[in-house]
Amino acid sequence: MTLPRFYPVFDSADWVVRAVPLGVRLVQLRIKGQPDEILRAEISTALACCRHYGAALVINDHWQLAIELDADWLHLGQEDLDTADIAAIRHAGLKLGVSTHDHAELDRAVTLAPEYIALGPVYPTILKQMKWTEQGLDRLTEWKSLVGDIPLCAIGGMSVERAPGAFAAGADTVAAVTDITLNADPDARIQAWLKATA
Numbered sequence: 001m002t003l004p005r006f007y008p009v010f011d012s013a014d015w016v017v018r019a020v021p022l023g024v025r026l027v028q029l030r031i032k033g034q035p036d037e038i039l040r041a042e043i044s045t046a047l048a049c050c051r052h053y054g055a056a057l058v059i060n061d062h063w064q065l066a067i068e069l070d071a072d073w074l075h076l077g078q079e080d081l082d083t084a085d086i087a088a089i090r091h092a093g094l095k096l097g098v099s100t101h102d103h104a105e106l107d108r109a110v111t112l113a114p115e116y117i118a119l120g121p122v123y124p125t126i127l128k129q130m131k132w133t134e135q136g137l138d139r140l141t142e143w144k145s146l147v148g149d150i151p152l153c154a155i156g157g158m159s160v161e162r163a164p165g166a167f168a169a170g171a172d173t174v175a176a177v178t179d180i181t182l183n184a185d186p187d188a189r190i191q192a193w194l195k196a197t198a
């Protein structure tokens with residue numbers, strides 16, 4: 001499977017609706033701490049937009065809602081995997097991305113044969129507190145040698161300027177949050193990402 005090389009991650013359908021018409025073709029909806037009614041509305045809006053533009057929408061965490069709303073893609077971290085029903089997720093036809101941070105997590109992820117494996121944080125991130133320190137580009141190269149044919153996603157502190165190094169190190173796609181959402185001109189930043197990853 002070949003993934004688009006730019007993979008922005010957003011915390012609302014509004015961001016998805018803003019980014020996808022600009023040319024984004026792989027995007028994640030990562031919403032924390034909202035009730036199911038809000039999540040349903042956000043996922044439905046983002047799904048409709050992505051389907052209209054032919055973009056892939058990845059739902060983070062909320063696997064039951066992803067099944068219920070007939071989403072196509074799901075991202076799960078290691079703690080999410082502890083409680084997720086992988087058989088139900090696969091039976092629903094969902095494609096799966098899995099986070100990894102160390103070799104044990106990588107071994108676990110590979111056994112699930114996901115559609116991509118993410119390694120992070122490649123660089124320090126300000127988005128969330130993590131027990132993991134920066135992994136660095138050499139770790140990406142190591143991961144690339146271990147994942148076989150599974151596409152590799154670099155996440156954590158990624159920027160337009162850092163993306164070429166991640167690709168050179170072995171990433172197939174690069175995910176980013178604050179490089180876009182905290183930029184003074186997010187639309188221009190998205191365009192810069194699209195140009196840099198074309």
Ligand SMILES: Cc1ncc(COP(=O)(O)OP(=O)(O)O)c(N)n1
Pocket residue numbers: 009028030060061075076077078079080097098099118119120128153155175
């Ligand atoms: C592309 C991508 N990679 C990693 C993550 C992190 O997932 P997780 O470890 O479950 O942490 P949360 O994002 O749920 O806080 C991701 N969402 N996307």
Ligand SMILES: Cc1ncsc1CCOP(=O)(O)O
Pocket residue numbers: 120121122124125126127128155156157158175176177178179
């Ligand atoms: C969700 C997540 N998982 C690993 S790093 C990260 C945060 C990425 O955000 P940013 O691109 O702003 O560093």
Ligand SMILES: [Mg+2]
Pocket residue numbers: 060061075076077080
């Ligand atoms: Mg998660």
